[in-house]
Amino acid sequence: MRRLLDLIYAPLAALALALLIPPVCIAVIIGPTLTIRRETGRFCVRLMMACIGVPLRVRGIGNLPAGAAIVVCNHASYVDGIVLTAALPRRYSFVVQDGAAGWPLVGQCLTRMGVIYVNRRDARAGARTTRALMHKLGANEPLAIFAEGTFKPEPGLLPFKVGAFMMAARCDVPVVPAAIRGSRRLYGGGRRLPRWSRLEIEIGRPLHPIGKDRDAALVLRAEARDAVLQLSGEPERLDIADADRED
Template sequence: MRRLLDCFYAPYAALVLVLLIPPVCLAVILGPTLALRRETGRLAVRLMLLCIGVPLRVRGLQHLPAGSNLVVCNHASYLDGIVLTAVLPRHYSFVVQDGAGRWPLVGQCLSRMGVVFVNRSDSRAGAAATRSLMRKLHAGEALTVFAEGTFEDEAGLLPFKLGAFLMAARCGAPVVPAAIRGSRRLYGGGRKLPRWQPLEIHIAPPLHPEAGDHRTVAVRLRERVREQVLRLCGEPDRDAAEALEQAA
């Protein structure tokens, strides 16, 4: 029955998304203020999920602190960013790889929503982006980061990059562990078409950086946050699995 459902659902959901995404992007791009553009994006994502029949359950919103903080989430699908857009308050800015900024129409939409693009292959550009992000944290803004930096077809949580945690340590900003469940099956695993799957987002209480050397604090904070994200996401630990393979 599940396979039969997927056969009918996949083309329907794909058609709905193809029809809705362009006008949504245009509505966001034409919005006169950042607040309005972000609110348009939030409502549009919820509308799209409703139209394709995907339930969205959120737990732990009360854990989001006021003021400067970083939400660190697992990454399993191209949908993760837009799903979090529908859930997090509109004052959160998203940090994504700069390649997304070159996507036709979608890239301009992301830019107009205040997404911060980071080029990890260019050390100078990456350093400039980091300084810009730290200024945002010092100014009391909130950021959302996918600390794995990418996602793969195979299920499992990848190692976390250190950058977000160094920023948190230097700025004294709390880090909020979060996890998305269901997005890999909905539109991941290398598939060309979506499959029906409910979505869940779990948000844990914030973790605060300790006092001490920034790099040492960042490494410890990364470990603590990753433990929480691993517990919440329900996927295997790819970092531990790869370490065992190398040892064998």
């Protein structure tokens, strides 16, 4: 019965998303201010999820600090970014890989929403982005980062890259662990069609750095990853090398 429902649901949900995404992107792009664009994006994501019958529940929003912080979240599917956008207050700026900037229409939408792109292939560009992000934190602006840097078809939380935690330690701002549950089934695993799933976003308690050096950042990373493991309910994966690089 579940497979039959998936077979019926998948093409209908995909069609609905294909019809909704272009006008949503245009609505965001033409917004006159960043505040309006972000609020439009948050509302439209919830509207899209409702149109495809996907419940979206957010818990722990009161754990978010009033000022600067870095939310680190698990990454399991193509929809994680937009789902987290709908969950977090509009003051949060998202950090994503620079390849997303070139996506037709969607890339322009992301840019207009104030997304910060990071180039992991170019050390100098990465350093400039890190300085810009630290400047935002110093100006009391919070960030949202998928600390795994990517996602795999198989379930499991990948190692966290250290860059977000180095910034948190150097700027002395808290890291807030968060987890998205249900998105892997909805649109993960490299699939072209969605499957129905509930979506839950849970935000944990802030974690504070104990110093400003790399050792403090590594401690903070370990604590944040343990917290995200518990919140996400996914197994641990340690099969990706080079996790300690600062990017």
